Amino acid sequence: MFAYTMTTHERPLDSVLEAVGRTPLVAVQAGPDSVPIYAKLESFNPGASVKDRIGVYMLETMLERGDVEPGGTVIEPTAGNTGIGFAIAARQLGLDAIFVVPERFSVEKQQLMAALGAEIINTPTDDGMGGAIDRAHQLAEELDDAVVPQQFANPLNTEAHYETTGPEIYEAVDGEVGAVVAGCGTAGTLMGIARYAREQDPDTYVGAVEPEGSLYGEFLDEPREEGEYKTEGIGTHNTDTNELFEPDLVDDVYAIPDERAQEELKRLAAEEGHLVASSAGAASVAARHVARKIDSGEIEAPHDSVVTVFPDSSERYLSKGIYRSFEEWAG
Ligand code: PMP
Numbered sequence: 001m002f003a004y005t006m007t008t009h010e011r012p013l014d015s016v017l018e019a020v021g022r023t024p025l026v027a028v029q030a031g032p033d034s035v036p037i038y039a040k041l042e043s044f045n046p047g048a049s050v051k052d053r054i055g056v057y058m059l060e061t062m063l064e065r066g067d068v069e070p071g072g073t074v075i076e077p078t079a080g081n082t083g084i085g086f087a088i089a090a091r092q093l094g095l096d097a098i099f100v101v102p103e104r105f106s107v108e109k110q111q112l113m114a115a116l117g118a119e120i121i122n123t124p125t126d127d128g129m130g131g132a133i134d135r136a137h138q139l140a141e142e143l144d145d146a147v148v149p150q151q152f153a154n155p156l157n158t159e160a161h162y163e164t165t166g167p168e169i170y171e172a173v174d175g176e177v178g179a180v181v182a183g184c185g186t187a188g189t190l191m192g193i194a195r196y197a198r199e200q201d202p203d204t205y206v207g208a209v210e211p212e213g214s215l216y217g218e219f220l221d222e223p224r225e226e227g228e229y230k231t232e233g234i235g236t237h238n239t240d241t242n243e244l245f246e247p248d249l250v251d252d253v254y255a256i257p258d259e260r261a262q263e264e265l266k267r268l269a270a271e272e273g274h275l276v277a278s279s280a281g282a283a284s285v286a287a288r289h290v291a292r293k294i295d296s297g298e299i300e301a302p303h304d305s306v307v308t309v310f311p312d313s314s315e316r317y318l319s320k321g322i323y324r325s326f327e328e329w330a331g
């Protein structure tokens with residue numbers, strides 16, 4: 001018999017919105033024995049990613065505040081997971097949803113957003129996330145009662161994780177968190193957890209993760225060379241758009257090459273049963289690095305443990321060849 005404990009929900013729930021959050025925190029086994037690593041498995045959310053959290057939290061708060069009325073429209077520039085999270089919450093809360101998505105992002109995500117009742121508008125890959133943001137604001141001006149939550153700039157994004165993800169992690173490990181390591185797309189996930197963590201203990205080590213070729217490191221005056229990357233959901237080509245990133249909350253920014261991220265996501269599946277995608281692979285590489293440095297004394301942390309976040313599932317990227325050779329995935 002295996003030990004069975006109810007980690008998520010014990011009673012029937014009235015809607016999928018109530019199934020958002022309270023995801024499992026599971027050990028990553030490949031770390032040093034004396035410094036356990038735990039990953040928050042965000043694919044357990046109904047929309048199968050970390051972004052369900054901001055969907056519910058931001059839209060509920062915006063309706064409460066009167067930023068948008070029931071029957072209004074939510075327009076958001078998004079790489080995909082945010083669209084899915086917002087689409088689920090929007091329909092359940094009586095809002096319409098339109099998403100502006102740069103073309104390079106996965107077709108699975110775009111199909112799911114459409115299935116959830118949202119409208120999708122693609123912008124050219126070359127215009128980057130900046131192009132999608134501009135287009136979203138343009139559309140909002142053309143419509144009555146439309147609002148752009150703007151996950152890249154809205155403090156409610158960080159707040160969602162400060163209110164939910166952070167406390168859930170601390171509850172699960174009885175407050176014994178030495179380091180927090182997570183990927184940064186908008187940086188809402190890491191900033192929310194980091195703010196909560198530093199309130200619990202100001203010495204908590206915080207590591208941000210980006211793909212090699214991304215420019216987040218420039219926030220900490222680290223040299224960076226801009227380049228293309230395949231790792232999806234994290235990184236930035238223009239730090240002006242990342243308004244939520246607070247350098248004071250971050251000790252180091254780790255730039256992980258695509259190849260390492262893919263190697264690790266394959267290892268996580270083959271050895272540990274985690275069906276996670278490239279941003280989780282990158283986070284795991286960085287978390288293991290930080291755990292080794294805590295173990296060797298190079299990083300001083302208030303506890304011998306590292307917590308990271310696995311934001312979504314590899315199933316969302318099968319069409320991109322995520323489990324094929326590096327050349328086939330990256331090609
Ligand atoms: N991984 C994936 C797959 C994502 O979609 C996102 C969101 N863009 C992240 C990581 C990063 O989350 P955040 O925007 O909160 O930094």
